[in-house]
Structures are given as structure tokens and as C-alpha cells.
Amino acid sequence: MAGPKLSLTGVSKYFPGVRALHDVSLELHSGEVTALIGENGAGKSTLVKILTGIYQPDEGKIEVDGATVVLPTAHAAFEHGITAIHQETVLFDELSVAENIFLGHAPKTRLGTIDWRQMHANAQEMLVDMGAGHIGPQQRLKDLSIANKHLVGVARALSIEAEIVILDEPTAALSYKEIEDLFALIDLLRKDGRAILFISHKFDEIYRIADRYTVFRDGEMVDKGLIRDTSQDEIVRLMVGRSVDRVFPKKKVEIGAPVLSVSGLGNPTEFADISFDLRRGEILGFYGLVGAGRSELMQAIFGISRPETGTITLDGKNLAPKSPAQAIEAGIVYVPEERGQQGVVVDLPIFQNISLPSLKKTSRSGFLQTAREFALSREYAERLDLRASSLSQTAGTLSGGNQQKVVIAKWLATQPKVIILDEPTKGIDIGSKAAVHEFMGELVEQGLSVIMVSSELPEILGMSDRIVVMREGRIAAIHENDASLDAETLVRTAADIAEVAA
Amino acid sequence: MTRVLRTREFWLGVIVVAMIVGTNLRSPGFGAPGNVLGIFNNTSILMILALGQMAVILTRSIDLSMASNLALSGMIVAMINAAHPELPVPVLMALAALIGLGLGMFNGALVWRLGIPAIVVTLGTLTIFRGLIFLIAGGKWVNADEMSPDFIQYTRIVVLGMPLLSWYAIVIAVGFFLLMTRTSLGRSLYAIGVNPTASVYAGIDVGRTKFIAFCISGALAGFCGYLWVSRYVIGSVEVANGYELTIVASCVIGGISIAGGVGSVVGALLGASFLGVINSALPVINISPFWQMAISGAAIILAVILNARGEKRGGRLILRQTEPAK
């Protein structure tokens, strides 16, 4: 049998303070689907960015057909026949389906102009071949569902004759029927001899479609092999890793009466029938697959979007925040997952970031009092052990972990009742992670209540008092986090895998 | 057919036609073919300019210097004509387009190479280009009697029932249509406006494509410089003063999104026609022409509101609603 179509050996990638990938290897074979499995932060997305020419590896080599290649730009990756279909499809919403498929390599007439008739015909043929004849080549992409956009992405991959196709969590927002259609296509690509990298959290999908697997954990490759020789349990264990250590700084805290009660919360597309209580001094974990609707739910509670049904009660009072400003006033704050976009203002100094929601406190009848701003910022920055050379440094110059500390400091300074942390340690270094965890412990000791959305099993198991598992916009289960709860149960509930008969 | 009915261009076309028909009811003869051709001829220059502006706006930029570019290029060829009436007019036309191209390249290079926002660059060159006219001409005008008869006639000669000016607009519009729909360059202009990041993935050089868009708007503005000076038989510092925003207005009314990536050649042409028809209709139905400005302003505001309405986005689709839960 021929060697691998694509192989990575000894690839490492470092970011300031973070080791994203360390000495990983990966092989993709023509005509086979390789599943890349790992938790969030295991290094999967970094790997995809290296393969598509967005990042350069610090060490290691990439070979295509046995020859070493470098991929300095996205275009170079494209030239080597590598294409990726992303979670958030990077295609052109305003252009037609045919154009999305053929942009950059459109069929030309003899005069060198674009041959639209040919292009539409080719696109039509391609879509029909794929069993996606319901998509018209002249439709605008923005009128298509996410599933159909994915199909267009696959068609593009077919049209540029990419030998290596990366599918990055392609099923995150699809229904069962749509997922089946997509799998039929992946089969088609496989029969066509393409080498496919399939990234997913969902085990049923991996077992349905993949031939091989590679497991990443904490930026390292821990195992690889053939799917048919390996049990689901085995892979769950590999992915979760070391029997999840519970050496988190979680102290026993007296849990009080409910502070925040959510009942029947729902909106038309994102989540439904959400009911739970958050009690004083409690850390309530929210676990689920990426795209399970956890962030959307939290943003509704924080007043970013307005739910259509249901009620939120805080300290016995009804709360229907129309804006974050109102939620903050009531005592609910939210540390967003998209730190750079929604959390810190990167071009403003640290102290201005921290004092932003507390300006009422630090100013006198609307006039700023810089000394008080500095004092407030220092208090919280130092409590969180922020590593910065000065408080006037712009937030963008900090590492991810320290930026996260700035966001948390900003919210603590408002002295909230409830703090919602959305993937609080995603993409930050070990040291900052520990600091954030330790701090959460201190918060609940002081009587705050914490909601922690996390996709990291050790974190969710180590920190939470109870764990809400969400699946496809609904609550699948609420577990007491005691010794009997294990990681595998959570993964099974989140991914809807039936219990293997013991 | 339903697809056509849903397009912005169709409805804008309907409105333009309705305005002509409506005016015709009040003042028979307004809708007569000869008069409509006259309106078209009067709007030709604006149409060409709107096409150039469209190329730039598609790429998420804006060219505020087009009117000044037009005035400068027009003035230069008018002066050359006055000094050397023997030079054939087609040479001067080409020269006007070349001067405009040069000015456009200057804009484009600043945007591409230095990354200065287009609005700042062209705000600067807007005043610079117009100032240069004064430096070159020393404040003098070029009048009708200084221009050669050919220079004046080359926009007026009637061919197949229409003055050459109209034909220039037609040829340019057709050429532009082909450029935007049949060439990779045209499609790249759209692509970088829709999604600059994805364009990089598709192998498009975003900066260079923007530069080319400015070259296009510059060259068309330069060519219009000749057309304007010949049509209105005057070259001066004041030519097309303040016209830059009328050009942008044509694009906006024509449904070209200021956020880039959206708009069509037909839309730009109809946007210009809309303003042209209002211009001609008001005096005929005994409304003072002074109403024109307020009406076009209201039209712009209305157009933006309508364009924005279709673009509201819903939430993510997470709930599985079509299938019963297992």
C-alpha cells in the first residue's frame, strides 16, 4: 500500500505563554477518513490553521506525497490541494452558489471571459452528482441553510480537485437528516480517493464515517489507530486522559438558597424549555458540545438577546434585562467566550478596561477621577495576580490568560451577585488557568454564585457543584457532581450515546 | 420571473418608468421617445461616473475625488485644445482618461501601499485636484470660443438618432457590465467586498484589487472630464463642484451597499437615471427645480432604509425542530 498522502511529523507551535502543539504527528491516507479527536484546547484548530497556511509551525515538517512542503500562505495550501470546510463556513454570502464553487478557477470562454453557462452547468452537474440537486447554481448563498452551505463547500472542494479535505466540526449546526446527507458526500469523496480529515466531538459520527483516528490532548498526540479495532470507551478514555484529577482548589462552601431562577426560557431557534436554579455559593457547570446553545442561553440571561418565553428571577424579583446595562445593574455579569471581540477593548489601557462598568463608582457626578480608577484597577488586578508592566499598558499587549484576568477583574469590581463565565480558560496558559480556578473558589466563599460554561471535562468536573448538560438547545440532564459522576457519563449525555451494557 | 420581481433593480426600474409616465400625464410629450432620449443624454455623464464609483464602493472603499478628478482632467484637455486646436479630439479623449487614470492610481496607491482609509485619501485629493486646476489655469476659464468646433461636436454629433455622448455611456455601460460579470477581476471586486478574509483563502490579492478599482474610477472620471467640458462648453475651477456626493447618491439609490460587495451595474445606472428623471420632470410639472435636492435626499434615505430591511439576521439554528425528539 502506498504511503500517506499527507504526513506531519514533530510539529510544534508555541504562542506567548501557551504551548498549542507539541511534537505532534498526523497521517492522512488517500481514500480514507481520519478522525481527529480531542477536547477544546487540545490543539485541533491550531493544526487546521497550520495545514491551511494561516499559521507557520515552529518545528516539524509537513509532507505531501512524501515530499516536504512549506505552506506560507493560504494560497500555497490551496496550490498543494489542501482545502478546509470550516465550522463557520468562510464563503461568500452575497455571491451565487456557482460562483462560490468556482471563484478563482471559473471556466473561461475563448476570449478569456467567464463562461457563466459552462459554470452553471458544471455546478449543476456537480450538485446533482452529490445528490444536492435541490440547490440551484444561481441561488445566492445567503438564502441557503447552514447544511446547504456546507454542501456548497464540499462542491468547492470537489471542483478544485483538492486531494486533502479538512472538515472542521461540519455537523455542529446540522440536523440528523442533514448530517446523513453530508456523510453520503464524505463517502463520495472517499471513494474518489481524497484524503479526509474529519474533526468532531461526536462519537456516533466518528464511528459512522471514520476509518482511522488520532487523539490529541493538551497539544500532544496521545494515540492513533484504526477505528474498527478500537472501542468507543477506549477513545473516550484517551480523549479525557488521566483519570480526571480532582485536585482543583475547590473548597467546600456552604450552599444557600436559590439566587437566580430560570424557568421555561426559550427563543425560536436557539434554546427551549430551560429551567434551573442557581444557589448562593454554588458553582453551576454547563457542559455540552460546541454549538449546544450554552453561550446563546447565557447571553439571553445577560440581556444581549431577548428570550421569547420563560422568566428569570433574581433574588425573588422578576428580571427581564433588555440590555447588558440592566443585567449588570441587577448584579449579573458575563465573561464572554470571545474574549478579544466581546471581552477586552484591546487598544485601551488595562485600567480603563477594568473600570469601564464601574465608572459610576469611580467618578464624581460624571467626572472621571483617574486616581480612583487606578486604585480600583490595582486592587482587582493584584488580587488576580495580573502580569503586566503597568496599568497603562494596552490590554491587547497582554497574553490571553492575562487578558482574561482583566475581563474577570472588570466584573468583580462591579461586585456582582452572579457571575457567568463562558469557557473561562479556553486558550490560556496553565498558570493563568490555575489562577482563574483558584479565584472562582474564593468568589463562592464570599457568597457569590457562579455559572461556568465549559467544554473541558477536568475543569467542569473539578469545579462544579452541579452540572447541567445541554444538547441541541435543551437541557439533557442536571447531575449532582459527586463521586459517582464520571467524565464518560457527561460525554455520553452530551453526545447522546447509549450506555454500553456493563 | 419571480426572481426578477424580487430584485431591487426591477422595482427601481418600475419607479423610474412610473415617474416618466406620471409626468407624461401632466405634461404630454414628456414621455415621447425624443424627450426620453434627451433625458438619457443629460444623465449619461452621471451614469458613467456612478459606474466608476460602484467599482470602488464594492470593495468597501469610497472615491470622493471623482468630481475634482473630472474637473482637472477636463480643464487640462480643454486648455490643450485651446492652445493646439489641430490635435485630433480622440487623442484628447484618451488623454483625459489617462490623466484620470493617473490621479486614480495616486489614490489607489495610497490606499493599497500605506493602508490609509479611502475616505481620508480621497478627501485630501478632492481638494488637491481642484486646487491644481487653479494652479494650472491661473484662475482663467476656457470658454466656448476658445474650443475647437470638433472638441465641442464630439459629444453632439447624432449617430443613429442619439448624440455621441449617449453612445459613450452605452458603450461604457456594456463594457462595464462585461467587466463586472464576465471577468475574474469583476468577480474579485465583489468577492473582496463580501468577505475579505475568505477572498484571501480564494487567492485574491485584496490590496491590488482595490488599487485597480481606484484606477477604474479615476479613468472614468477623467474621461467624463472631457465629456463635461465639451457638453457644457466650459472649463473652470467650478466644474462639477460638489458633484462627488451626487455620484455616491446615485450608487446608494441604485442599491449598491456602502458596506461593500452588493450592487449591480443596472442598479447604478437606474440610480443615476432616477436623479436624471427627477431633474427633468420637475420643471415640466411646474414644480420649482429647487425641489430636486430635497427629493433626491429623501430618495437616498428611503433607499437605505429599504436596503437595510432585508438584511436583518436571525439567531443561530440550534434547536432541532423539524424532527421529533427521540
Add this chain to the structure above:
Amino acid sequence: MKDDARNTRHIPDRLDSPVRAAVLSWPSLLLAVAIGLFILNSLASPYFLSPWSLSDATFNFTEKAIIALAMALLIISGEIDLSVASIIALASTMMGLALQFGVDTPGLVAIGIATGLACGAFNGLLVTRLGLPSIVVTIGTMSFFRGISFIVLGDQAFKGYPPSFAFFGQGYVWWVVSFEFALFLVFACAYYVLLHRTSFGRWIFVIGNNQIAARFSGVRVERVKFILFCLTGLMSGIASVLLTSRLASTRPSIAMGWELEVVTMVVLGGVNILGGAGSIQGVVLAAFIMGLVTFGLGLLNVPGIVMSIFIGALLIVVIALPIVVGRIRGRSAG
């Protein structure tokens, strides 16, 4: 410095002293340019240093500069208002109309200012309520507002403003200091405080830098923007009173083309056209520079149109220069 039990590391407020930061800032560069121009002008013309001619010089920029103060805030927040000159025209027309009904000076002033405020609120509503891009909205209202003036006036003009009305654009408060100029200085101080010394000013910067993070931090983004549009309209209304008083007449073409001059002034003053950065000091200095250039070249009998070349070039050069210098430095360092 005390070490507490947890032995936290002390983080200083700032590393560079504020003085050093101020010296290296954009306004100081502008100040140097302004001083240079001042010296050049006084060398070039013996008439320049006369207090009265200097006072005359202020008239050609104060009205624009008054609008530029509010426009700076708006641009820092990431929006723009191209209708300011048309607001002047409409406010002036409304004052002229009121004059026909015998309204006296206080009433005229109130009407001018109220019209400006109403126009600003109209822009603000369209942008914040309907979520429309401000550049397009205000290109529309630019035609719309001035269009109304044209409908009212056609090619006519309103004249015959009462003598007491002349004070605003022609009067002096002390020696050579005109009312206009004094008003501008007062407003400059007020806007400096508003932008750099209040919570509201901080919100403006935050919104301009990252609107989403601002909203996620509890800043009422729409409300702040709406107020800024109102302020810009208000200042345009005030500028209209001054200009109408100075010219003692209203034509629909009044202040034509000023919108771009005001934006130029703001950008020259170091305000980032993409939002998020800028200062009132810079804008004030830019106003002086534009005034000095116009006046100085005027003394040398250089026509106004040529001055505009200088202003346009200045605009591009001051923005391009830091980029080019940064690149050359980057190259030599790398």
C-alpha cells in the same frame, strides 16, 4: 511599598511619565506645525502680527471649528455626519422664515439652535433606531436638509436681520476678541472636559474601539451615539446663528461644502477616521493651523483655492508620515 501577606506584585500606574507621553503626542506635533506656520507668516508679512488682522483671521475658521468639536466626538465613536453644512443652511432658513413673522433676536437664536438640534436628532434616530450606516444616512440628509432650504428660498435670500442679531457674528467681547472666537474657546474647554474628563467621554472611546465589547460591558451604545448626533446638530445650529449673523443674510447655498472641511479639520487633528482615538487639543490645533494657512497665504495674495491644495496635502502627509516612518523603522530594526 508594603508587601502584604500574599506578596502580590505591585503594578505601577504607568511607565512613561505623562509629560513624556504628552511631548510625543500628535497634538505636540501639530503645535510645532502651528508655531512654525506662525513664524513663517510673521516673516512673510509685516501685517500678520497686528492684533486686528489676527482677530480677522479667526473668523474664517471659528464656525467650522465649533462644529468640528462635536464632529470629533462623533467620529471617535465610529460614526460621521456629512449633513452639518446642510443643517447650517436649514437652520439659517428657519431663522429667516421666523424673521418674516417678526420674531426678534432671542427668538431667532432659539429657532436656529432648535432646528440644528432637531436635525441632529433626526440623523441620530435613523442611525441608532434603524441601524443604518451613518455615512449614507447623512449623505441623504445632506441633500434633504439643504433641499428644504432651496424649496423655501429658491434663488432668493432672506435679509434684514435686526441690528441686535449682528452681535453674534460681528461683535467683540473684549478688545480684539470676537464673540465667535470667545465662544469657540469656551466650547473647546467644555468639549475637552466632556471627552477627556467624564465617563461619557470614556464611553465614546470604548464604543469607537470595540462596539461589541462596549455593549457587553454595559455601555448603552445607541444612547451615547444618539446624544452625539444631537450634539453635532446642536453645534451646527449654533454655527448657523453665528454665520447668519456674520453674513446678515441667508441663501440656500450658505456654507456649501463645509462638511468636508470640518471632517478634514477633525482628521488633521489626529482623530482616527475609523474611530476609537483622538483628542480635542488636536482638533483645536488643527483649526488654528487651517486658519493660519488660509490667512497667511491670503496675506501673500495666494487665492483660497490654492490654499486648499495645501490643506489637502497636509491631511494626507500627516497621516501617511507616521506610517512611512514606522515602516522604515520596522525595516531597519528587523
